[in-house]
Amino acid sequence: MYGALDISTSGMVAQRTRLEVISANIANARTMLRADGGYEPYRRRTAMFAPGDPGASTQAGRQLGVHVADIELDRAPFESRYQPDSPYADAEGYVKVPNINTTVEQINAMQAARAYEANVVAAETTKSMMAQALRLLA
């Protein structure tokens, strides 16, 4: 049953990582430049989950749980805004802005938070079962 706690923890870690990726997307919803100052709108990132937990200490543990397999760049095209005064505008006066929709990110953040809670509930249930087993000794 200790394994069950490991599994729920892996779920919490994965959901937190996903929430961090979503936070970065929201924070960079208006980011137009690279860190070195060059013009390149921020690309949306998504955390990709896969079953199994490579960080687990046992063979059985590696097959159960969940982990973030990859953080991928969203290949959707950048949005275009008509801003002829911008120094980054193209010949027709359009500026490319990040392909991030903050509403979508909010919804995803809610889902990640709910999934985190579900894992917490699973961990709590496991803990109460352990307490039951320990009471056998009393």
Added chain:
Amino acid sequence: MIKDLNSAGALPTLDAMMRFAGARQRVIAHNVANWDTPNFQPKDVSVSEFQRSLGEAVARRRAFNGGMVGDLPFEGTREVRPTRGGGLELRPETHTGGVLAHDRNSTDLERLLQDMVENANVYRVAADFMRVQTQRLHAAIGERVA
């Protein structure tokens, strides 16, 4: 005599129930953790199959010596296998998913949590019964020695 202390009455059956519920908790936690993993199809072990197999084992034990003492001849099911150390190894194969979502995941969180609560209750019931049995044993020992 000492060997029979741990295999008296319903203890082996309760032991199997607790082991099963404890191992199944891992399976359910795995399904909860992968609630929104793309392409994940939740799998569980069949409780009814386990119950039937456990019932048959209890009947065999009863036929053998009236069911008062002795190990439980539990042979396991397609998904539940007894291991050498007395534990149970689960190989979930029963699909429990609901509607397939657009990310090819069919997990039903409500059903999953219902399974989890029911499983925890099974564990609790087995643990409570076992505690009653051990308390009775304590009482019996106490009267003889003191």
